[in-house]
Amino acid sequence: MSAVFNFTFVPWFRSVAPYIHLHRGKTFVVGIAGEAIAAGKLPHLAQDLALIQSMGVKIVLVHGFRPQVNEQLAAKGHEAKYSHGMRITDSVALDCAQEAAGQLRYEIEAAFSQGLPNTPMAGSTVRVISGNFITARPVGIVDGVDFKHSGMVRKVDTAGIKRTLDFGAMVLLSPFGFSPTGEAFNLTMEEVATSVAIELQADKLIFLTEIPGIRTSPDQPEGEDNPIDTELPLAAAEKLLASLPNPTQPTDTAFYLQHCVKACKSGVERSHILPFVVDGSLLLEIYVHDGIGTMVIDEKLESLREATADDVGGILQLIEPFEKDGTLVKRDRTEIERDADHYTVIEHDGVIFGCAALYPYPEAKTAEMAALTVSPHSQSQGDGERILKRIEQRARGMGLKSIFVLTTRTMHWFIKRGFAQVDPEWLPEARKRKYNINRKSQVLVKNL
Numbered sequence: 302m303s304a305v306f307n308f309t310f311v312p313w314f315r316s317v318a319p320y321i322h323l324h325r326g327k328t329f330v331v332g333i334a335g336e337a338i339a340a341g342k343l344p345h346l347a348q349d350l351a352l353i354q355s356m357g358v359k360i361v362l363v364h365g366f367r368p369q370v371n372e373q374l375a376a377k378g379h380e381a382k383y384s385h386g387m388r389i390t391d392s393v394a395l396d397c398a399q400e401a402a403g404q405l406r407y408e409i410e411a412a413f414s415q416g417l418p419n420t421p422m423a424g425s426t427v428r429v430i431s432g433n434f435i436t437a438r439p440v441g442i443v444d445g446v447d448f449k450h451s452g453m454v455r456k457v458d459t460a461g462i463k464r465t466l467d468f469g470a471m472v473l474l475s476p477f478g479f480s481p482t483g484e485a486f487n488l489t490m491e492e493v494a495t496s497v498a499i500e501l502q503a504d505k506l507i508f509l510t511e512i513p514g515i516r517t518s519p520d521q522p523e524g525e526d527n528p529i530d531t532e533l534p535l536a537a538a539e540k541l542l543a544s545l546p547n548p549t550q551p552t553d554t555a556f557y558l559q560h561c562v563k564a565c566k567s568g569v570e571r572s573h574i575l576p577f578v579v580d581g582s583l584l585l586e587i588y589v590h591d592g593i594g595t596m597v598i599d600e601k602l603e604s605l606r607e608a609t610a611d612d613v614g615g616i617l618q619l620i621e622p623f624e625k626d627g628t629l630v631k632r633d634r635t636e637i638e639r640d641a642d643h644y645t646v647i648e649h650d651g652v653i654f655g656c657a658a659l660y661p662y663p664e665a666k667t668a669e670m671a672a673l674t675v676s677p678h679s680q681s682q683g684d685g686e687r688i689l690k691r692i693e694q695r696a697r698g699m700g701l702k703s704i705f706v707l708t709t710r711t712m713h714w715f716i717k718r719g720f721a722q723v724d725p726e727w728l729p730e731a732r733k734r735k736y737n738i739n740r741k742s743q744v745l746v747k748n749l
């Protein structure tokens with residue numbers, strides 16, 4: 302084994318440790334689009350899910366089957382029918398759905414049963430348990446269209462699912478539900494996953510989809526200047542959703558977003574849209590700081606927000622002790638009053654206990670994050686990180702490529718969060734002129 306390997310593997314493994322601790326004992330509901338299975342992604346997905354489960358996460362897996370049902374319909378020479386963005390399930394389509402679900406369950410169970418030596422599944426023991434956990438009701442007749450055997454979730458047997466999870470098994474659900482009269486209804490993977498996540502009050506709802514996530518400008522074509530928005534606060538996600546047309550295709554921006562928003566509004570703090578084409582996307586989202594894909598997050602209590610002139614007193618009070626001990630550069634009241642709208646604050650019960658300012662240098666496509674502070678009483682609870690994420694999002698929204706900080710004592714905090722040190726020469730011209738040589742601050746940059 303080369304020495305280089307030790308130097309890369311050990312820090313890498315340690316950097317993952319906080320996320321392993323964080324997620325142990327949590328419940329994740331993972332919805333996998335049928336397209337992912339059709340694209341041959343199941344073996345790697347099963348390996349990743351088995352690994353995540355072995356690190357103490359309780360997993361409910363919901364599979365989709367859109368392409369598989371359509372394939373069965375085509376084989377029978379029957380046309381797939383849709384209305385209002387939903388499948389109309391006649392008796393032939395119901396047969397096809399049942400056949401497709403049966404086949405997929407076998408495939409999924411088989412994928413979790415592998416354990417050949419020298420493969421990632423070696424030594425894994427994943428019990429997969431499926432069952433009649435979902436009670437359904439018919440969609441019925443909408444605008445004169447009879448949806449026949451298409452249904453909606455009416456009830457989720459949360460006690461049954463929780464017992465199965467506590468028993469150490471992975472719960473596997475097909476998009477099917479049964480009415481109290483025993484009639485089967487064809488549901489959608491997205492609705493089942495969302496309802497189960499809400500009823501369980503899961504810690505995460507994750508969709509593995511055919512889209513890479515939500516772009517910062519969803520109506521613009523993809524490109525380097527229109528990256529994936531890795532974190533969407535619930536309020537912003539709701540606003541975006543309201544501006545979008547009703548989705549009809551899984552590739553429409555609102556398609557998965559509507560379910561993420563619904564879950565977040567109903568108490569599931571984080572919901573994710575990930576691309577299944579990226580190998581290991583689940584691991585990258587869950588165990589890496591910046592993740593991949595889009596996470597819709599309920600920031601609880603609306604405490605994280607942009608500052609107003611009324612917050613100036615609170616900001617001054619918060620940063621003053623750090624100015625006195627030299628951690629922060631002195632700023633006077635007039636300067637903060639003038640720049641109040643550059644600040645993001647965390648407020649609780651009328652008290653500001655965290656802040657940071659963003660000063661853009663649009664000509665250099667970058668911005669300085671300044672005065673990042675969290676009150677000593679509430680440090681180490683992730684607020685510093687929440688402010689950083691919001692600042693990154695504001696900068697991305699301005700079309701900037703990076704943010705930078707000048708720091709004398711907090712380098713490691715920033716480096717751990719994806720910043721890298723650069724020479725002060727790197728600074729935009731306008732900022733370089735104000736650089737205080739005597740303070741010898743280090744310059745750290747994070748690409749967005």
Ligand SMILES: CC(C)(COP(=O)(O)OP(=O)(O)OC[C@H]1O[C@@H](n2cnc3c(N)ncnc32)[C@H](O)[C@@H]1OP(=O)(O)O)[C@@H](O)C(=O)NCCC(=O)NCCS
Binds near residue numbers: 623676711712
């Ligand atoms: C840096 C600061 C904003 C972090 O806020 P926070 O809410 O405590 O941050 P988080 O909860 O997201 O992260 C806390 C982690 O960072 C670590 N940390 C805090 N200060 C650090 C520093 N100076 N260097 C390295 N790590 C640091 C904590 O030990 C904690 O680690 P743990 O989770 O292993 O216990 C806060 O410590 C602060 O206000 N410091 C004083 C002002 C300052 O230095 N601002 C930066 C100006 S450039």
